[in-house]
Amino acid sequence: MGVQQSKEELLYQQVNYGNIEGIRNLRAQGAGVEWIDKEGKTPLMVASMRPDLLNVAKALIELGANVNAYRPGSHAGTALHHAAKKGLDPTVHLLLSHGANPFITNDDCNTALDLAREKGHVNVVRAIEGRISLFSGWMRENYGPGFLEAFAPQFMTRKIWAVILPREARNPTRPVKLELAIYPELQAAKPRVVVKLWKSQLEEPKYNLADPSMTIFDKVTKSRYKLLPAYEGDKQQLRSFYSACCGMAQVASMVPARPVNAPSPNPIPNPSLAPSAESTPSKEDLELAMAINASIQSAIAEGVPNVQPMTSTNSSLNGWGSPDSPAPSKTSGQAQVDAPSSSKYNGWDVPGTSSNQSSSKPNKSQNNNPSITNCTSNSSNTNCATTC
Incomplete structure (x- = not known):
C-alpha cells in the first residue's frame, strides 16, 4: 500500500497542474499552502517559476501564501528570486505589489535584482528598480x-x-x-x-x-x-x-x-x-x-x-x-x-x-x-x- 498523501501535498500537485479550482477546494478543507517539496520549494515558488502559472500564483497569494518564504541552498531564495531569474516580469510585479521584499539575498548573497541583471532580463531590472x-x-x-x-x-x-x-x-x-x-x-x-x-x-x-x-x-x-x-x-x-x-x-x-x-x-x-x-x-x-x-x-x-x-x-x-x-x-x-x-x-x-x-x-x-x-x-x- 502506498503512503496516503496529505492535503498539503495534494494542493502542491494541483499547482503543477494549474488547477486553481482544486487548490481553492483543498484550501477550504483546511490544507496549508506552505508545503515544501524535497527541493525546498513551496507551491508559490513553483508557480513563480512558470509563465503559465501566473493566475495560480495570484490565487495562492489570495489564499495566504507567504511571498517571502525562503528556500535555502545555492541558486535558491524567495519566490521573487525565482521569478527574476526566469525573467517573468508580470510575476515580479505581482509579488512586489503584494509585499515581496526585494532586499532579501539568497545563499549566494544575490538579490532578485542581482539575478535579473546577471541573466540580462531588462524588464525585470526596470520593474524592481521602479519599486525601490x-x-x-x-x-x-x-x-x-x-x-x-x-x-x-x-x-x-x-x-x-x-x-x-x-x-x-x-x-x-x-x-x-x-x-x-x-x-x-x-x-x-x-x-x-x-x-x-x-x-x-x-x-x-x-x-x-x-x-x-x-x-x-x-x-x-x-x-x-x-x-x-x-x-x-x-x-x-x-x-x-x-x-x-x-x-x-x-x-x-x-x-x-x-x-x-x-x-x-x-x-x-x-x-x-x-x-x-x-x-x-x-x-x-x-x-x-x-x-x-x-x-x-x-x-x-x-x-x-x-x-x-x-x-x-x-x-x-x-x-x-x-x-x-x-x-x-x-x-x-x-x-x-x-x-x-x-x-x-x-x-x-x-x-x-x-x-x-x-x-x-x-x-x-x-x-x-x-x-x-x-x-x-x-x-x-x-x-x-x-x-x-
Missing part, C-alpha cells in the same frame, strides 16, 4: 580630459540612464546605504558602473550657472563622475538627483517621471526658463509634498514594504532614511575632496587636488569650497550613509 529607486531617469555624463571642456563641451557629454537605489532595507538605527547605477542605455540590463555613494564625496551643484553639474568622487576606485541634467539647464531635475543622492526620496519624486521609452534628451530651447536656483520651499513645493504623501499612502494600500507616510516635508525620507534626521542644507557636511594625483576622471588622469580637513562649519581660512558633501560623515546634519 529614489531616482531614475536620463542624465548627461561628462567624460574625457577636463581641459577639453572649455573648448568643446558639447562633444564631451553622453546620455546615460541613472538610478539611485538603497543597498538594503531601511534600518532605523543606521543611515541607509545608497548606490548609483549608471547604464549606457535604457535597454541595458547590467549597469556600466555602480558607485557606492556612502563611500563617495558629493559636490553640491552650483545652481547659479546656466547649466550646472554635480561631481561625485568615488574614493574606492579614485574616479570622478560629472553628471548634468538630461535637458540643458534643467536645474529642477539636477536638484532632485542631488537630493536623492543624499537620501531624500520625496524630493526626487517631485520631478515627473519621463516615459521609459522617451527619446534621447535634447537641450531645452531656452535655458533661462529653467527653474530658479532658490531652494526655499514655495507654496508649490508644499502642494507637491502633499501629493507625494498621498502617493505613499496609496503604495501602502497596495502592500509595498518599507513605505511610511511623511510627517513633514523634510522628514521620513519616504521610508528609506531615519525620520529623526533633518534634511541636509547647502552648507551641511563641509569637506574638501581628497583626490590623490593618481585619481581618474571617468578613466582619464587629471591633476590631484589638495585636501582640507572636514568641518561641520565652514572655515574661510581652511575651506574655500563649502559645496562639497562628505557622504561618509557621521554628522547628524546629513542624510548620507556612514562608512561600513
Whole structure:
C-alpha cells in the first residue's frame, strides 16, 4: 500500500497542474499552502517559476501564501528570486505589489535584482528598480580630459540612464546605504558602473550657472563622475538627483517621471526658463509634498514594504532614511575632496587636488569650497550613509 498523501501535498500537485479550482477546494478543507517539496520549494515558488502559472500564483497569494518564504541552498531564495531569474516580469510585479521584499539575498548573497541583471532580463531590472529607486531617469555624463571642456563641451557629454537605489532595507538605527547605477542605455540590463555613494564625496551643484553639474568622487576606485541634467539647464531635475543622492526620496519624486521609452534628451530651447536656483520651499513645493504623501499612502494600500507616510516635508525620507534626521542644507557636511594625483576622471588622469580637513562649519581660512558633501560623515546634519 502506498503512503496516503496529505492535503498539503495534494494542493502542491494541483499547482503543477494549474488547477486553481482544486487548490481553492483543498484550501477550504483546511490544507496549508506552505508545503515544501524535497527541493525546498513551496507551491508559490513553483508557480513563480512558470509563465503559465501566473493566475495560480495570484490565487495562492489570495489564499495566504507567504511571498517571502525562503528556500535555502545555492541558486535558491524567495519566490521573487525565482521569478527574476526566469525573467517573468508580470510575476515580479505581482509579488512586489503584494509585499515581496526585494532586499532579501539568497545563499549566494544575490538579490532578485542581482539575478535579473546577471541573466540580462531588462524588464525585470526596470520593474524592481521602479519599486525601490529614489531616482531614475536620463542624465548627461561628462567624460574625457577636463581641459577639453572649455573648448568643446558639447562633444564631451553622453546620455546615460541613472538610478539611485538603497543597498538594503531601511534600518532605523543606521543611515541607509545608497548606490548609483549608471547604464549606457535604457535597454541595458547590467549597469556600466555602480558607485557606492556612502563611500563617495558629493559636490553640491552650483545652481547659479546656466547649466550646472554635480561631481561625485568615488574614493574606492579614485574616479570622478560629472553628471548634468538630461535637458540643458534643467536645474529642477539636477536638484532632485542631488537630493536623492543624499537620501531624500520625496524630493526626487517631485520631478515627473519621463516615459521609459522617451527619446534621447535634447537641450531645452531656452535655458533661462529653467527653474530658479532658490531652494526655499514655495507654496508649490508644499502642494507637491502633499501629493507625494498621498502617493505613499496609496503604495501602502497596495502592500509595498518599507513605505511610511511623511510627517513633514523634510522628514521620513519616504521610508528609506531615519525620520529623526533633518534634511541636509547647502552648507551641511563641509569637506574638501581628497583626490590623490593618481585619481581618474571617468578613466582619464587629471591633476590631484589638495585636501582640507572636514568641518561641520565652514572655515574661510581652511575651506574655500563649502559645496562639497562628505557622504561618509557621521554628522547628524546629513542624510548620507556612514562608512561600513
